[in-house]
Amino acid sequence: MSSETAVGTRARTRRWIATSWGGPERWEFVEHDVPAPTAGEVTIRVRAAGVNPADAKHVASARPGVVLPVPIGYEVSGELTAIGPSTRIGSGKAEVGDEVVAFRVSGGYAGELTVPAEKVFAKPSRLTHPEAANLLLVGTTAAEMLAVTGAAPGETVLLHGASGAVGVSVLQQARLRDVHVIGTASPERFDEVRRFGGTPVRYGPGMMDRIRELADAPIVAALDAVGTEEAVDASLALVADRQRIVTIAAPGRAATEGFLAIAGSQPESARFRDEVRGELIALAQSGDLVVPLARTFPLDEAPDAHRLLATGHPGGKIALLP
Template sequence: MATGWGSPDEWEFVAHQVAAPEAGEVTIRVRAAGVNPADAKHVASARSGLELPVPIGYEVSGELSALGPDTRIGSGAASVGDEVIAFRVRGGYATELTVPAEKVFAKPSTLSHPEAANLLLVGTTAAEMLAIAGAGPGETILLHGASGAVGVSVLQQARLRGVRVIGTAGAERFDEVRRFGGIPVRYGDGLRRRVLEVAGGRVVAALDAVGTDEAVDVSLEVVADRRRIVTIAAFARAESEGIVAIAGSMPDSARFRDGVRSELIALAQNGDLVVPVARTFPLDQAPAAHRLLSSGHPGGKLALIPEG
């Protein structure tokens, strides 16, 4: 947990007794914890309404080790030993934790624990971006950061909707963009020209998962309706330019993301939504995992694995 504001290198592992679940709660034995930029970002500096120490980790995959009286999880009836995932919880970097049962769902059997622990944060973010973009079958959208974790989920969900996606990436990641149905274009000087050449017509919306000025500038140049330009990173530009910024901490975003969880889990169970995992780390190497994540090129999702 974060006992002070700062980098993951300053986090501490603290032994504590896990609370027995009351009615409406369950206890999860963690098999994998998802690693997300928000884990570190939210404790990098003091935040209003947040008091130290702060438990770290928003999503996990594991097994139910206890249920409160007369308690069902978000996906229905459950028993001790069932494999589950939990999203929008606090303190996922743990061996075991007790959480509200409504935040817990049966784990898709098609995903490993490291994959399942990384399904919902990026998946619900991508779903919300696509919902705001409002693109339909045959329409073309621009996606900045197409080979990143959120980008890969956008690509898969867009393909299921019949939406054509032009995705920016480095040349070394083009195959990853193509793998999930996108049309890769290289970011950098001349991006607007390359996008329009590939589009061959109207680009109806733009999704920004990187937050660079280039991403925002090109989006403004190729998309007519600023309400269909969505960013998860360029918040200052969103305010000044009148484009849409979203984040899980925003009430509207939180409601949407909670509402779409079951749909995304079903897609994963059917094999229509996969989660590429680049590497796993032992739980006590969380700072090393975040150093790789902050490099900007992890090559896929990362997960922490408790010993045993």
């Protein structure tokens, strides 16, 4: 199925595509010819594809500049099966057979795909393929949230959705910076928040009072990964400087209330996330950044994976296995 050289080769695989706007139940699992890589490209045999809310969100309805059909999936882990002429990957030299991760690609829900080489990095050996396939989208998002709010050593910040995928990455990266995090979560997820260095607090009525009781220093920034009215209201009430409040889930409130909203589709966010990839991979390789995994699904069960993800409580990341 896979090619071994970059000259005159072509593979055939199956992949998920959106042929109409709507949910994962409308996606199609189709045969696809994988083009041989040209200069600046590589082909990857996918061992695991990361499953993220954005995979479904971005094809749920028509978007300017996006034309159907749309290949699904933004990040993968696997091995190189072909390398274009005179081509190096994002982390340097590479050979066929090397294990790699790729992020901000198109069509990761596939058995094999050809992608720009600069989006590909050597896979952290400490991570399994399902873990590695889920490292960079949440990791770069978390890194940007900490960066734009200016979280500094010794400061206390508020994190909404601390036990979710982005939240867990924020907790780990904040701990490395000596930033204290008070994180909202359900009581059954408190141990997960504590595991990664955060102080958990239950969301729901009375949350702001509970946060104030826990804080032994001023809360200088708020990072929102859930987008609820409660989360936004608490952030606005507890943080004086609105330029130190960021959301990835409530852009409407951000626009009306004058605080930050970030997304990978924004040019500045995209640049930052590209620049921080190597740093996060190094943290994973050293054991300082882990990816809690909830479950894997066969590639042909992608809609089932998204049904679990849509519950909002998968208990960790999800991967698809070709």
